Amino acid sequence: MLVREWASREGLNPQTVWKWCREGKMPVPVEHTATGMWLIHDSKYEPQSTHVASGRTVCYARVSSGDQKDDLQRQADRLKAFALAMGMDDVQVVSEVGSGMNERRRKLNQLLADATVGTIIVEHRDRLARLNFGLIESALTAQNRRIIVVDDREVDDDLVCDMTEILTSFCARLYGRRAAKHKAQAALQAAQDA
Structure with missing residues:
Protein backbone atom coordinates (compact mmCIF):
# COMPACT_ATOMS: atom_id res chain seq x y z
CA MET A 1 0.00 0.00 0.00
CA LEU A 2 1.08 3.59 -0.49
CA VAL A 3 2.68 5.67 2.27
CA ARG A 4 -0.23 8.11 2.56
CA GLU A 5 -2.78 5.32 2.93
CA TRP A 6 -0.75 3.47 5.56
CA ALA A 7 -0.05 6.69 7.47
CA SER A 8 -3.76 7.56 7.45
CA ARG A 9 -4.74 4.13 8.77
CA GLU A 10 -2.10 4.29 11.49
CA GLY A 11 -2.93 7.90 12.43
CA LEU A 12 0.54 9.16 11.48
CA ASN A 13 1.80 12.06 9.42
CA PRO A 14 2.91 10.90 5.93
CA GLN A 15 6.12 12.94 6.24
CA THR A 16 7.05 10.95 9.34
CA VAL A 17 6.42 7.67 7.55
CA TRP A 18 8.54 8.73 4.53
CA LYS A 19 11.34 9.66 6.93
CA TRP A 20 11.11 6.26 8.62
CA CYS A 21 11.22 4.57 5.20
CA ARG A 22 14.37 6.44 4.19
CA GLU A 23 16.06 5.76 7.55
CA GLY A 24 15.06 2.09 7.65
CA LYS A 25 13.01 2.50 10.86
CA MET A 26 9.69 1.17 9.58
CA PRO A 27 8.04 -1.42 11.86
CA VAL A 28 6.71 -3.29 8.79
CA PRO A 29 8.32 -4.40 5.49
CA VAL A 30 8.72 -1.70 2.82
CA GLU A 31 9.76 -1.73 -0.83
CA HIS A 32 11.51 1.12 -2.64
CA THR A 33 10.71 1.05 -6.37
CA ALA A 34 12.95 2.24 -9.20
CA THR A 35 10.88 5.43 -9.53
CA GLY A 36 11.34 6.33 -5.88
CA MET A 37 7.92 5.20 -4.68
CA TRP A 38 7.70 3.52 -1.27
CA LEU A 39 5.32 0.56 -0.97
CA ILE A 40 4.40 -0.63 2.51
CA HIS A 41 3.54 -4.29 3.08
CA ASP A 42 1.60 -4.48 6.35
CA SER A 43 -0.06 -7.87 6.81
CA LYS A 44 -2.84 -6.48 9.02
CA TYR A 45 -4.07 -4.26 6.16
CA GLU A 46 -3.33 -6.55 3.23
CA PRO A 47 -6.16 -9.06 2.98
CA GLN A 48 -5.40 -12.67 2.35
CA SER A 49 -5.79 -13.74 -1.22
CA THR A 50 -9.24 -12.94 -2.56
CA HIS A 51 -8.14 -14.06 -5.99
CA VAL A 52 -11.10 -15.91 -7.52
CA ALA A 53 -10.12 -16.25 -11.16
CA SER A 54 -7.55 -18.93 -11.84
CA GLY A 55 -4.44 -18.14 -13.79
CA ARG A 56 -1.84 -15.43 -13.74
CA THR A 57 -2.46 -11.87 -12.60
CA VAL A 58 -1.23 -9.14 -14.92
CA CYS A 59 -1.26 -5.38 -14.32
CA TYR A 60 -1.71 -3.48 -17.59
CA ALA A 61 -0.40 0.10 -17.70
CA ARG A 62 -0.75 2.32 -20.77
CA VAL A 63 -0.04 5.90 -21.77
CA SER A 64 -0.79 7.58 -25.08
CA SER A 65 2.58 8.98 -26.06
CA GLY A 66 6.28 8.43 -25.54
CA ASP A 67 6.78 11.68 -23.62
CA GLN A 68 4.67 10.20 -20.78
CA LYS A 69 7.12 7.39 -19.93
CA ASP A 70 7.57 8.65 -16.35
CA ASP A 71 3.80 8.55 -15.89
CA LEU A 72 3.80 5.02 -17.28
CA GLN A 73 6.27 3.82 -14.64
CA ARG A 74 4.34 5.49 -11.81
CA GLN A 75 1.10 3.94 -13.08
CA ALA A 76 2.76 0.51 -13.16
CA ASP A 77 4.01 0.98 -9.58
CA ARG A 78 0.54 1.94 -8.34
CA LEU A 79 -0.98 -1.11 -10.03
CA LYS A 80 1.59 -3.44 -8.50
CA ALA A 81 0.99 -1.93 -5.06
CA PHE A 82 -2.75 -2.47 -5.48
CA ALA A 83 -2.29 -6.10 -6.52
CA LEU A 84 0.01 -6.80 -3.59
CA ALA A 85 -2.45 -5.11 -1.22
CA MET A 86 -5.14 -7.50 -2.50
CA GLY A 87 -2.92 -10.42 -1.55
CA MET A 88 -2.05 -11.52 -5.08
CA ASP A 89 1.28 -13.24 -5.55
CA ASP A 90 3.63 -13.28 -8.52
CA VAL A 91 2.13 -10.25 -10.23
CA GLN A 92 3.42 -9.39 -13.70
CA VAL A 93 3.33 -5.80 -14.99
CA VAL A 94 2.88 -5.11 -18.72
CA SER A 95 3.45 -1.53 -19.90
CA GLU A 96 2.59 -0.14 -23.31
CA VAL A 97 2.68 3.17 -25.14
CA GLY A 98 -0.21 3.57 -27.57
CA SER A 99 -3.55 5.22 -28.14
CA GLY A 100 -6.60 3.91 -26.33
CA MET A 101 -8.45 4.27 -29.64
CA ASN A 102 -6.05 1.94 -31.43
CA GLU A 103 -7.13 -1.71 -31.43
CA ARG A 104 -3.71 -2.79 -32.72
CA ARG A 105 -1.89 -2.62 -29.39
CA ARG A 106 0.39 -5.64 -29.54
CA LYS A 107 0.88 -6.24 -25.80
CA LEU A 108 -2.81 -5.85 -24.93
CA ASN A 109 -3.82 -8.20 -27.73
CA GLN A 110 -1.34 -10.79 -26.43
CA LEU A 111 -2.82 -10.46 -22.91
CA LEU A 112 -6.37 -10.87 -24.14
CA ALA A 113 -5.43 -13.90 -26.25
CA ASP A 114 -3.41 -15.59 -23.47
CA ALA A 115 -5.76 -18.01 -21.67
CA THR A 116 -3.29 -18.37 -18.77
CA VAL A 117 -4.02 -14.77 -17.70
CA GLY A 118 -6.92 -15.00 -15.25
CA THR A 119 -6.98 -11.42 -13.97
CA ILE A 120 -6.06 -8.14 -15.65
CA ILE A 121 -5.74 -5.10 -13.40
CA VAL A 122 -5.99 -1.58 -14.88
CA GLU A 123 -5.97 1.81 -13.18
CA HIS A 124 -8.91 3.30 -15.13
CA ARG A 125 -11.27 1.86 -17.73
CA ASP A 126 -9.78 4.07 -20.45
CA ARG A 127 -6.30 2.63 -19.83
CA LEU A 128 -7.60 -0.62 -21.31
CA ALA A 129 -9.87 0.80 -24.01
CA ARG A 130 -11.48 4.16 -24.72
CA LEU A 131 -14.47 2.49 -26.36
CA ASN A 132 -16.30 -0.78 -25.72
CA PHE A 133 -14.75 -1.59 -22.35
CA GLY A 134 -17.92 -3.48 -21.48
CA LEU A 135 -17.56 -5.78 -24.47
CA ILE A 136 -14.01 -6.74 -23.48
CA GLU A 137 -15.13 -7.30 -19.91
CA SER A 138 -18.05 -9.51 -21.03
CA ALA A 139 -15.82 -11.58 -23.31
CA LEU A 140 -13.33 -12.21 -20.50
CA THR A 141 -16.11 -13.02 -18.01
CA ALA A 142 -17.44 -15.64 -20.42
CA GLN A 143 -13.98 -17.27 -20.27
CA ASN A 144 -13.96 -17.22 -16.42
CA ARG A 145 -11.46 -14.38 -16.45
CA ARG A 146 -11.85 -10.90 -15.00
CA ILE A 147 -10.78 -7.27 -15.17
CA ILE A 148 -10.23 -5.27 -12.00
CA VAL A 149 -10.45 -1.49 -12.35
CA VAL A 150 -8.63 0.26 -9.50
CA ASP A 151 -10.34 3.66 -9.88
CA ASP A 152 -13.79 2.99 -11.32
CA ARG A 153 -15.22 6.49 -10.94
CA GLU A 154 -17.27 7.35 -13.98
CA VAL A 155 -19.61 10.06 -15.12
CA ASP A 156 -23.03 9.31 -13.62
CA ASP A 157 -24.94 10.18 -16.75
Whole structure:
Protein backbone atom coordinates (compact mmCIF):
# COMPACT_ATOMS: atom_id res chain seq x y z
CA MET A 1 0.00 0.00 0.00
CA LEU A 2 1.08 3.59 -0.49
CA VAL A 3 2.68 5.67 2.27
CA ARG A 4 -0.23 8.11 2.56
CA GLU A 5 -2.78 5.32 2.93
CA TRP A 6 -0.75 3.47 5.56
CA ALA A 7 -0.05 6.69 7.47
CA SER A 8 -3.76 7.56 7.45
CA ARG A 9 -4.74 4.13 8.77
CA GLU A 10 -2.10 4.29 11.49
CA GLY A 11 -2.93 7.90 12.43
CA LEU A 12 0.54 9.16 11.48
CA ASN A 13 1.80 12.06 9.42
CA PRO A 14 2.91 10.90 5.93
CA GLN A 15 6.12 12.94 6.24
CA THR A 16 7.05 10.95 9.34
CA VAL A 17 6.42 7.67 7.55
CA TRP A 18 8.54 8.73 4.53
CA LYS A 19 11.34 9.66 6.93
CA TRP A 20 11.11 6.26 8.62
CA CYS A 21 11.22 4.57 5.20
CA ARG A 22 14.37 6.44 4.19
CA GLU A 23 16.06 5.76 7.55
CA GLY A 24 15.06 2.09 7.65
CA LYS A 25 13.01 2.50 10.86
CA MET A 26 9.69 1.17 9.58
CA PRO A 27 8.04 -1.42 11.86
CA VAL A 28 6.71 -3.29 8.79
CA PRO A 29 8.32 -4.40 5.49
CA VAL A 30 8.72 -1.70 2.82
CA GLU A 31 9.76 -1.73 -0.83
CA HIS A 32 11.51 1.12 -2.64
CA THR A 33 10.71 1.05 -6.37
CA ALA A 34 12.95 2.24 -9.20
CA THR A 35 10.88 5.43 -9.53
CA GLY A 36 11.34 6.33 -5.88
CA MET A 37 7.92 5.20 -4.68
CA TRP A 38 7.70 3.52 -1.27
CA LEU A 39 5.32 0.56 -0.97
CA ILE A 40 4.40 -0.63 2.51
CA HIS A 41 3.54 -4.29 3.08
CA ASP A 42 1.60 -4.48 6.35
CA SER A 43 -0.06 -7.87 6.81
CA LYS A 44 -2.84 -6.48 9.02
CA TYR A 45 -4.07 -4.26 6.16
CA GLU A 46 -3.33 -6.55 3.23
CA PRO A 47 -6.16 -9.06 2.98
CA GLN A 48 -5.40 -12.67 2.35
CA SER A 49 -5.79 -13.74 -1.22
CA THR A 50 -9.24 -12.94 -2.56
CA HIS A 51 -8.14 -14.06 -5.99
CA VAL A 52 -11.10 -15.91 -7.52
CA ALA A 53 -10.12 -16.25 -11.16
CA SER A 54 -7.55 -18.93 -11.84
CA GLY A 55 -4.44 -18.14 -13.79
CA ARG A 56 -1.84 -15.43 -13.74
CA THR A 57 -2.46 -11.87 -12.60
CA VAL A 58 -1.23 -9.14 -14.92
CA CYS A 59 -1.26 -5.38 -14.32
CA TYR A 60 -1.71 -3.48 -17.59
CA ALA A 61 -0.40 0.10 -17.70
CA ARG A 62 -0.75 2.32 -20.77
CA VAL A 63 -0.04 5.90 -21.77
CA SER A 64 -0.79 7.58 -25.08
CA SER A 65 2.58 8.98 -26.06
CA GLY A 66 6.28 8.43 -25.54
CA ASP A 67 6.78 11.68 -23.62
CA GLN A 68 4.67 10.20 -20.78
CA LYS A 69 7.12 7.39 -19.93
CA ASP A 70 7.57 8.65 -16.35
CA ASP A 71 3.80 8.55 -15.89
CA LEU A 72 3.80 5.02 -17.28
CA GLN A 73 6.27 3.82 -14.64
CA ARG A 74 4.34 5.49 -11.81
CA GLN A 75 1.10 3.94 -13.08
CA ALA A 76 2.76 0.51 -13.16
CA ASP A 77 4.01 0.98 -9.58
CA ARG A 78 0.54 1.94 -8.34
CA LEU A 79 -0.98 -1.11 -10.03
CA LYS A 80 1.59 -3.44 -8.50
CA ALA A 81 0.99 -1.93 -5.06
CA PHE A 82 -2.75 -2.47 -5.48
CA ALA A 83 -2.29 -6.10 -6.52
CA LEU A 84 0.01 -6.80 -3.59
CA ALA A 85 -2.45 -5.11 -1.22
CA MET A 86 -5.14 -7.50 -2.50
CA GLY A 87 -2.92 -10.42 -1.55
CA MET A 88 -2.05 -11.52 -5.08
CA ASP A 89 1.28 -13.24 -5.55
CA ASP A 90 3.63 -13.28 -8.52
CA VAL A 91 2.13 -10.25 -10.23
CA GLN A 92 3.42 -9.39 -13.70
CA VAL A 93 3.33 -5.80 -14.99
CA VAL A 94 2.88 -5.11 -18.72
CA SER A 95 3.45 -1.53 -19.90
CA GLU A 96 2.59 -0.14 -23.31
CA VAL A 97 2.68 3.17 -25.14
CA GLY A 98 -0.21 3.57 -27.57
CA SER A 99 -3.55 5.22 -28.14
CA GLY A 100 -6.60 3.91 -26.33
CA MET A 101 -8.45 4.27 -29.64
CA ASN A 102 -6.05 1.94 -31.43
CA GLU A 103 -7.13 -1.71 -31.43
CA ARG A 104 -3.71 -2.79 -32.72
CA ARG A 105 -1.89 -2.62 -29.39
CA ARG A 106 0.39 -5.64 -29.54
CA LYS A 107 0.88 -6.24 -25.80
CA LEU A 108 -2.81 -5.85 -24.93
CA ASN A 109 -3.82 -8.20 -27.73
CA GLN A 110 -1.34 -10.79 -26.43
CA LEU A 111 -2.82 -10.46 -22.91
CA LEU A 112 -6.37 -10.87 -24.14
CA ALA A 113 -5.43 -13.90 -26.25
CA ASP A 114 -3.41 -15.59 -23.47
CA ALA A 115 -5.76 -18.01 -21.67
CA THR A 116 -3.29 -18.37 -18.77
CA VAL A 117 -4.02 -14.77 -17.70
CA GLY A 118 -6.92 -15.00 -15.25
CA THR A 119 -6.98 -11.42 -13.97
CA ILE A 120 -6.06 -8.14 -15.65
CA ILE A 121 -5.74 -5.10 -13.40
CA VAL A 122 -5.99 -1.58 -14.88
CA GLU A 123 -5.97 1.81 -13.18
CA HIS A 124 -8.91 3.30 -15.13
CA ARG A 125 -11.27 1.86 -17.73
CA ASP A 126 -9.78 4.07 -20.45
CA ARG A 127 -6.30 2.63 -19.83
CA LEU A 128 -7.60 -0.62 -21.31
CA ALA A 129 -9.87 0.80 -24.01
CA ARG A 130 -11.48 4.16 -24.72
CA LEU A 131 -14.47 2.49 -26.36
CA ASN A 132 -16.30 -0.78 -25.72
CA PHE A 133 -14.75 -1.59 -22.35
CA GLY A 134 -17.92 -3.48 -21.48
CA LEU A 135 -17.56 -5.78 -24.47
CA ILE A 136 -14.01 -6.74 -23.48
CA GLU A 137 -15.13 -7.30 -19.91
CA SER A 138 -18.05 -9.51 -21.03
CA ALA A 139 -15.82 -11.58 -23.31
CA LEU A 140 -13.33 -12.21 -20.50
CA THR A 141 -16.11 -13.02 -18.01
CA ALA A 142 -17.44 -15.64 -20.42
CA GLN A 143 -13.98 -17.27 -20.27
CA ASN A 144 -13.96 -17.22 -16.42
CA ARG A 145 -11.46 -14.38 -16.45
CA ARG A 146 -11.85 -10.90 -15.00
CA ILE A 147 -10.78 -7.27 -15.17
CA ILE A 148 -10.23 -5.27 -12.00
CA VAL A 149 -10.45 -1.49 -12.35
CA VAL A 150 -8.63 0.26 -9.50
CA ASP A 151 -10.34 3.66 -9.88
CA ASP A 152 -13.79 2.99 -11.32
CA ARG A 153 -15.22 6.49 -10.94
CA GLU A 154 -17.27 7.35 -13.98
CA VAL A 155 -19.61 10.06 -15.12
CA ASP A 156 -23.03 9.31 -13.62
CA ASP A 157 -24.94 10.18 -16.75
CA ASP A 158 -24.55 7.37 -19.29
CA LEU A 159 -25.65 9.65 -22.11
CA VAL A 160 -22.83 12.11 -21.35
CA CYS A 161 -20.33 9.23 -21.19
CA ASP A 162 -21.54 7.82 -24.54
CA MET A 163 -21.45 11.27 -26.13
CA THR A 164 -17.88 11.82 -24.91
CA GLU A 165 -16.78 8.50 -26.42
CA ILE A 166 -18.42 9.29 -29.76
CA LEU A 167 -16.97 12.80 -29.89
CA THR A 168 -13.53 11.48 -29.02
CA SER A 169 -13.78 8.90 -31.81
CA PHE A 170 -14.88 11.47 -34.40
CA CYS A 171 -12.27 14.01 -33.33
CA ALA A 172 -9.56 11.34 -33.47
CA ARG A 173 -10.36 10.73 -37.12
CA LEU A 174 -10.61 14.42 -37.98
CA TYR A 175 -7.76 15.94 -35.99
CA GLY A 176 -5.42 13.08 -35.21
CA ARG A 177 -5.32 10.87 -32.17
CA ARG A 178 -3.37 13.17 -29.84
CA ALA A 179 -5.65 16.16 -30.19
CA ALA A 180 -8.85 14.11 -30.06
CA LYS A 181 -9.36 14.24 -26.32
CA HIS A 182 -8.88 18.02 -26.17
CA LYS A 183 -11.21 18.64 -29.12
CA ALA A 184 -13.89 16.40 -27.59
CA GLN A 185 -13.63 18.23 -24.26
CA ALA A 186 -13.87 21.59 -26.03
CA ALA A 187 -16.97 20.42 -27.94
CA LEU A 188 -18.61 19.23 -24.70
CA GLN A 189 -17.77 22.50 -22.98
CA ALA A 190 -19.26 24.48 -25.89
CA ALA A 191 -22.43 22.36 -25.71
CA GLN A 192 -22.72 22.96 -21.96
CA ASP A 193 -22.20 26.71 -22.36
CA ALA A 194 -24.91 26.97 -25.01
